[in-house]
Amino acid sequence: MHFASDNTSPVPPQVLEALIEVNHGYAMPYGADPTMTDVRDAIRKAFEAPEAAVYLVATGTAANALALACLCPPWATVYCHPQAHIEEDECAAPEFYTGGAKLTLVGGDDARMDPAALERALAFTARAGVHNVQKGALSITNATEAGAVYAPADVAALAAIARAHGLPVHMDGARFANALVSAGCTPAEMTWKAGVDVLSFGGTKNGLMGVEAVVLFDPARAWEFELRRKRGGHLFSKHRYLSAQMAAYLRDDLWLKLAARANDAAARLSTGIAALEGARLLHPTQANAVFAAWPRAGHVRAQAAGAQYYFWPMDQSLEGPGDAALSARLVCSWCTTDDEIDYFLSLLAD
Amino acid sequence: MHFASDNTSPVPPQVLEALIEVNHGYAMPYGADPTMTDVRDAIRKAFEAPEAAVYLVATGTAANALALACLCPPWATVYCHPQAHIEEDECAAPEFYTGGAKLTLVGGDDARMDPAALERALAFTARAGVHNVQKGALSITNATEAGAVYAPADVAALAAIARAHGLPVHMDGARFANALVSAGCTPAEMTWKAGVDVLSFGGTKNGLMGVEAVVLFDPARAWEFELRRKRGGHLFSKHRYLSAQMAAYLRDDLWLKLAARANDAAARLSTGIAALEGARLLHPTQANAVFAAWPRAGHVRAQAAGAQYYFWPMDQSLEGPGDAALSARLVCSWCTTDDEIDYFLSLLAD
Amino acid sequence: MHFASDNTSPVPPQVLEALIEVNHGYAMPYGADPTMTDVRDAIRKAFEAPEAAVYLVATGTAANALALACLCPPWATVYCHPQAHIEEDECAAPEFYTGGAKLTLVGGDDARMDPAALERALAFTARAGVHNVQKGALSITNATEAGAVYAPADVAALAAIARAHGLPVHMDGARFANALVSAGCTPAEMTWKAGVDVLSFGGTKNGLMGVEAVVLFDPARAWEFELRRKRGGHLFSKHRYLSAQMAAYLRDDLWLKLAARANDAAARLSTGIAALEGARLLHPTQANAVFAAWPRAGHVRAQAAGAQYYFWPMDQSLEGPGDAALSARLVCSWCTTDDEIDYFLSLLAD
C-alpha cells in the first residue's frame, strides 16, 4: 500500500534486461552509442515527427529547465500553473537555467490552465515596455499535478493563444504516457499537432531508473540544447545506459502498457474511495493519481496498517478531535496491484 | 583494442547485480533510500571522515561544477591547470554554476600544477582590489589529464599555498581510484589530511554507469550543496539506482581492484611502447592513461586493424609523407585485457 | 501641469551649484573622493548609525537589485508586494542580480504588505524542503507605489515576522524622504530601529539627477556589496559628481524640504479632487502621489489644456460614451507649484 509517489516504484524487468543486454564491449560515449540511434528513430516514429531532435537526460527537472532555457530569454516570463512542477518542485531550476527569467502563474481548476486566465495574464505582461519582463513561453503539464488530463483540444486552445502572442509552447510530460492513455489519442495529436514545440517526455515516473527524453519538434534549437545540456552537466559519457532504458520503454509499447496499468489502478482506487461514506474526490481521476478526502478514522486505520501517502495539503494531522475529512494524494504506478488497492479500500471502509 | 577513453567501457557484473538486487519493492526517493545510508557510511569509513557530507550525482561535470559553486563566489576565480577538465571539457559548466566566476590557468608539467606558478598567480590576483576578481578556490585533478599522479605530499604543498591565501581546495577525482592505487596511500592521506576540502569522487570512468560522489569533508556547506544539486536538476527521484551502484563499487574494495587492473594495463602498454624503436612517452604513465608518440607506420597498422584511440593533440593526421612520430592518448580501463595490449603492441612493432 | 512622474522634474539649483563647486582639480576616483567622506558621515549622522556602510549608485533599480543580491541567495525568494517596483518595473533585475532567485508576491491594501498575508506566505514556503525555493528576504517599499506610507510601527510589525523566520529586511526607499516627512519620525525610527537591514535611499525622484545611496546598517556585507556593485558596472570612476549631489541633498535638510514640498502639493491636489462631484480617491494620499477617479469630462478638459498624467491602470481611454469616472495617478514633485495644481483643479471642476 505505497501511494506516496510513482517515483518510489521499482523498474519493470524489461528495463533491467535491456541494461544487461547493452553491457558488453565498448560503446562510443555522449550519445554516439548505436542504441541512441534506435531511440531517436523510435521516438520520431511514435510522434510522426521525422525531423524532431531527441535528447536524453536523467531527471525531469533537467528536462524542463533545459527546454525552457531554449525557449525563454532571461528577460521574459514563462506562463505556468501555480501548481506546476516548474514552479513548485524544482527549487527555481528554470530561473537558474534561463539566467533569471520569471514564472507568471496562471490558474485554473485541477491544475489545468484556464485559457481566459492566460489571455488576461498575457494582456497584462509588458504593458510598460522595457520596464517589464517580456512574454517568454507557455508551459503546461500533462497529466497535471492534480491528476487531470488536457485533451488535445485543450492543448490546442492554450497553444493557439500562445501562438497569437508569438510564444513557443512547452509541455512537461513527466506523466505524458498516463495522459496519452487517458486521452486515447496519438502522441502527435497531443503534441505538435496541437501546437507543442518542445516536450519533456517522461520515463522515470512510469518505470525507468532515471531517463527522460526532450523532444524538440522544430530542430532549429537542437545545437543550443546540446550546449546547454553539456554545460548543465547533463550529458552522460556512458550514454548507452540511458539509451537502453529508453529503447526498452518504447519497444512493444511498454510505456503505454505501464501507464495503462497505473491509470487502471488509480481508477479502481478512485471509484472505491468515492463510494465511501463521507468521502469525496477533490479532482477528477483522469491519470494515475487520486486526490480525495475521507473521514479521519479511515486514515487512522490505513496508516496503522502501513499505508503510505501524503496528506494534500501536507499540513494536516491525524491527531485532532472529531471525524472531519482529511484530504490526501494517492499515486499509483505500473506496479500497483489490485490486491493492494482492495486491501486499502477495505481499511478505509471498515 | 579500444583505448579511446575509459568512458567507453561497460560496467562489471557486480554493478548489474546490485541493480537487480535493489530493484524490488518501494523505496523512498531523493536520497532517502536505505542503500544511500550504506553508501554514506562506507565512504565515511573509507576516508576516515565520520562527519563528511556525501552526495551522489550522475556526471563528473555535475560533481565538479556543483562543488566549485559551493566554494567560489561569482566574483572570484578558480585556480586550475590549463588542461583541467573544468577548463577544457565542461563547456563552461563551472562558470554557469558559480554564476560567472573565472578560471585562472596555472601551468605545470604533466598537467600537474606547479606550486611556484600557483604562488605567482595568487600574488597577481586582486592586486587592484575591487576592480579585479578575487581569490576563490584551488582545483586540482588527480590523476591528472596527462596520466600523472599527485602524491599526498604534492597535494599538501599546493593546498598549503591555497590555505595561506584563505582558499578552499577542490580535487577533481574523476580518476581518484587510479591515483590512489598508483600512490599507494589511503584515501584520507590523499584528501583531507593533505588539505582537500571537497572531493569529486569518480565512479563512472572506473566502472559505473554514471555515478559520482561529492564528498564535503567539512559538512558546513552540505545544505547549500543539496540546494544547488536540486536546482541544477541533479537530484534523482529513483535514487536507489545510484546508491546501489556506488555501494557495489565500495564493497570488497571493488573500486580499487578495478583501478588496479586499469593501471596495470596502462603500465604494460606504456612499457611496451617505450621499448619500440622511434617511440617515446610524452608523460610518465602513473595511472591508466598512456601518452606516447611513435612512428606513423605503426599508427597506420594499428588503425587498419581496428585500434581506437585519439591523436593527442587531435589535429594530427595519418596522411602525410615520411615516418614522423605521431602522438596519441591511450586510455585503459578495468576491462582492458593483456591480449588486447599485446596484440596492439605487436601491430606497432611489426 | 505635469503629473506624469516625479522623475520628469528638473533638479533644484543647489544640486547644480554643488556640481560646479566640486568641478575643480583632480579627485581620486571610485569613491575615494573627499566629498564621499562627507556623504558617508552625513548619512551615518542622519540615521544615527555610525557603523553603517554607505554606497552610491545612479539608479533605483541598481540600488534595489544589488541590495537584494546581498541578502537573498539564488535558491531563495524575496517577499514583496505585487505592485512593488522590484516586481513590476525592473525587468527582472532582482532575478538577474541574485542569480535567479524568485519573488513571492504578498498582497495588501494601498500597496502595503499585509502582515497576516506575509505569515501565510512564509508558512507555505519551503514546506517540501530542498524541492522548494527557500525563505530569502523581505522587501517593502516606503512610500508605497500607491502613495501610502508605512509608519515605523508598520515596518516593525513586518520586520518582526521576517526576523522570526530568519530573514533580513530591505526597504526600497525610492521615495523614502516623502515617507519620512509624512510619518513625522526620524530616519533611524523608520529603518534600523524598526528592523530594516538595508535601505535603498532614494535621491533621484526627490531632486537629484540620478543618485541613490545604499545604506547597510550592518556593515558585514559591505565588501560583498562593493564587489557586486563593481561587477554590475555601477561603480563610478568620476565618483565626485555623485558625491557632490548627495552631499548637497543632505545639507541643511534639503532632502526633507524637497519632499515636504512634494507632499504638500499632493495633499492640496488630493483635497481638491476629493471635493469634486463624482470624484473619489483610490488610495489615501500620504506621500507625493494621488490616485483618484473623476468623471471623464474632467479628464477631457484637463488633457486638452495640456495636463500630463497616466491613467491607472493604463488601459483606459478618453474615448467612450457616458461620463463614467476614469482613474489616474498624479505625482507631484519638489517643483510642483500651487498655481499648477489650482489651474488643474479648475479644469476638472469646470
Place this chain on the structure above:
Amino acid sequence: MHFASDNTSPVPPQVLEALIEVNHGYAMPYGADPTMTDVRDAIRKAFEAPEAAVYLVATGTAANALALACLCPPWATVYCHPQAHIEEDECAAPEFYTGGAKLTLVGGDDARMDPAALERALAFTARAGVHNVQKGALSITNATEAGAVYAPADVAALAAIARAHGLPVHMDGARFANALVSAGCTPAEMTWKAGVDVLSFGGTKNGLMGVEAVVLFDPARAWEFELRRKRGGHLFSKHRYLSAQMAAYLRDDLWLKLAARANDAAARLSTGIAALEGARLLHPTQANAVFAAWPRAGHVRAQAAGAQYYFWPMDQSLEGPGDAALSARLVCSWCTTDDEIDYFLSLLAD
C-alpha cells in the same frame, strides 16, 4: 602633476553649461527626452551610420558588458588581450552579463592583439565540439591599455579573421577619441568600415562626468540591448542629464579637441622622458598615456614634489638600493597643462 588616470580630471565648462541649460521644466524619462534625439542624430552623422542604434549608459564597464552580452552567448568565449579592461578591470562583469561566458586571452605587443595569435586561438577553440565553449565574439580596445593605437587597417585585419569564423566584433572605445585623433581617420573608418559591429564610445575619460554611448551599427539587437540595459539597472530615469553631456561632447567637435589636447600633452611628456639619461619608453606613445622607465632618483624627486602616477606594474617600490630604473604609467587628460609637464620633466632631469 596628476598623471594617475584620466578619470581623476574634472569636466570642461561646456559640460556644466549643458547641464544648466537642460535643467528647466519637465522632460520625459528613460531616453525619451528631446536631447537624446539630438545625441542620436549627432552620433549617426559623425559615424556616417544613419541606421545605428545609440544608447547611453554611465560607466565603461556597463557599456562593455552589455555590448558583449548581446554578442556572445553563455556557452561561448570572447577573444581579448590579456591586458584588456574587460579581463583585468571589470571584476568579471562580462562573465556576469553574458551569463557565464569565458574570455580567451590573445596576446600581442603594446596590448594590441596579434592577428596570428588570434588565428591560433580560434583554431584551438571548440575542437571537441559540445564539450568546449564555442567561438563567441572578438573584443579589441582602441586606444589600448598600453597607450597604443590600432589603425583602421589593424582593426580590419583582426575583424576579417573574426568574420571568417562567424564572430561579431566589439570595440572598447573608452579612449576612442584619443585613438581617432591619433590615427587621423574618420569614425566610420575606425569602426564599421573596418568591421566593428558594436562600439563602446567613451565619454567619461575624455571629459564627461560619467557618460558612455553604445553604438550598434546593426540595429538588429537594439531591443535586446534595451532590455539588458534596463535589467542591469543602467537605464536612467532623468536621462536628460546624460543626453545633455553627450550632446555637448559632440557639439563643435569638443570630443576631438579634448582628446587632441590630451594626446599632445602625452606626446610632450613622452618626448621629454625619452630624452632623459637612463630613461626609455615601454610602449610607443600614440594616445594619451605614457609608459616609461627612468632612474629611481627621478621618481624620488617627482613624488617628493607631489607628482601622482602609478608604478606599472604596481608592485615596485621607491625604496631600495642603487638607481635601477622603475617603470610607470602616466596618463594625460584634456586638462593637463604644458606647465605641469615641464615642471615634472624638470624634476626628473634634475
